[in-house]
Amino acid sequence: MLQGTNQNDTLLRQLHQAVEIRSSNTLKLQPKLIQPDTTINFDTVRQASNTQQAIPKQSGTRVSERARAQAEQSIKLDSLKPISPTKVETHTELPRPGIVLPEKSLLRDKPDWIIGVYILLLILLASVRLFFNKYLNQLFHSIVNYATSSRLFRDRSVSITHAAFRLDLMFYLIFSVFIYQFFNLFHVSFGQTSLITYLIILGMVIGYYLLKRLVYSIVGVISDSTQETSEYLYNMHLHNRVLGLFLFPVSLVIAFASLQNPRTVAYIGLLVCGIFYLLLIIRGAKILITKHFSIFYLILYLCTLEILPLIFIYSMVLVKNGIK
Numbered sequence: 001m002l003q004g005t006n007q008n009d010t011l012l013r014q015l016h017q018a019v020e021i022r023s024s025n026t027l028k029l030q031p032k033l034i035q036p037d038t039t040i041n042f043d044t045v046r047q048a049s050n051t052q053q054a055i056p057k058q059s060g061t062r063v064s065e066r067a068r069a070q071a072e073q074s075i076k077l078d079s080l081k082p083i084s085p086t087k088v089e090t091h092t093e094l095p096r097p098g099i100v101l102p103e104k105s106l107l108r109d110k111p112d113w114i115i116g117v118y119i120l121l122l123i124l125l126a127s128v129r130l131f132f133n134k135y136l137n138q139l140f141h142s143i144v145n146y147a148t149s150s151r152l153f154r155d156r157s158v159s160i161t162h163a164a165f166r167l168d169l170m171f172y173l174i175f176s177v178f179i180y181q182f183f184n185l186f187h188v189s190f191g192q193t194s195l196i197t198y199l200i201i202l203g204m205v206i207g208y209y210l211l212k213r214l215v216y217s218i219v220g221v222i223s224d225s226t227q228e229t230s231e232y233l234y235n236m237h238l239h240n241r242v243l244g245l246f247l248f249p250v251s252l253v254i255a256f257a258s259l260q261n262p263r264t265v266a267y268i269g270l271l272v273c274g275i276f277y278l279l280l281i282i283r284g285a286k287i288l289i290t291k292h293f294s295i296f297y298l299i300l301y302l303c304t305l306e307i308l309p310l311i312f313i314y315s316m317v318l319v320k321n322g323i324k
Helices: 002-027 042-053 065-079 113-131 133-144 146-154 158-185 194-222 226-256 263-290 295-321
Strands: none
Touching (some): 113 194, 113 226, 133 146, 133 158, 146 226, 158 194, 226 263
């Protein structure tokens, strides 16, 4: 039994030496003779030698000649088996499916501060609409009905005063925005930033109406017509409040609508201002005629305090900037 085991060890040792000789001869090949398709797999040779060493050495068992021949043949075939070129796997990460919303670039040249002005105007309008809805109806009716405006002039309660203050503030803000937009469309510049320009216009509008009210009060005292002057100034504020409500949508269209020619909307707003100014002149003439005011003084009154300031503003602001 020991003799059979020694023979098996001798055969395995000879087989292992043959594999080492073949592998050493393979390593002596010149690089020019090795082609990419006939590359010898050294891992296979190493695996074959490990397989040869892994043949069980069982005591009392003989390895048949056929098994050894098959083992040798499989080792030869595995050692001469070419290695296929290494494939480089490329992984392309595809975008994950999801909700893709359409995008549209918006070129906006409107200043951001104007949005804050509109928010303040909406708050003022909502508060008046919510708490003083009855006064709004009377306000619109007073523009075409002199009796309604006279009743409002005589009955000036606290609630009407609060609503009137909010609407006056709304008029100053929106009228200044409209003038700023009008100047911007016709390239009238004050040499300042947009916000500073708006604040300058707002100050000029408030100063104009304060100065106008002061001049009217002085003239009323001089001409001994204080009651008529106060009623006319009250109707002026009524018309301004309604004008501010009409200019609000016009200014919104100019600011946010994509129009090919926004100057048309500006002209419409200017026409609305002209209509309300004409209605105010007619109302003032009616007040003075009702109070038996002289026609000569009426024309002098209106021309001096209404028409001349507008001509002066037109010549100072518009003509100097090339708008005719």
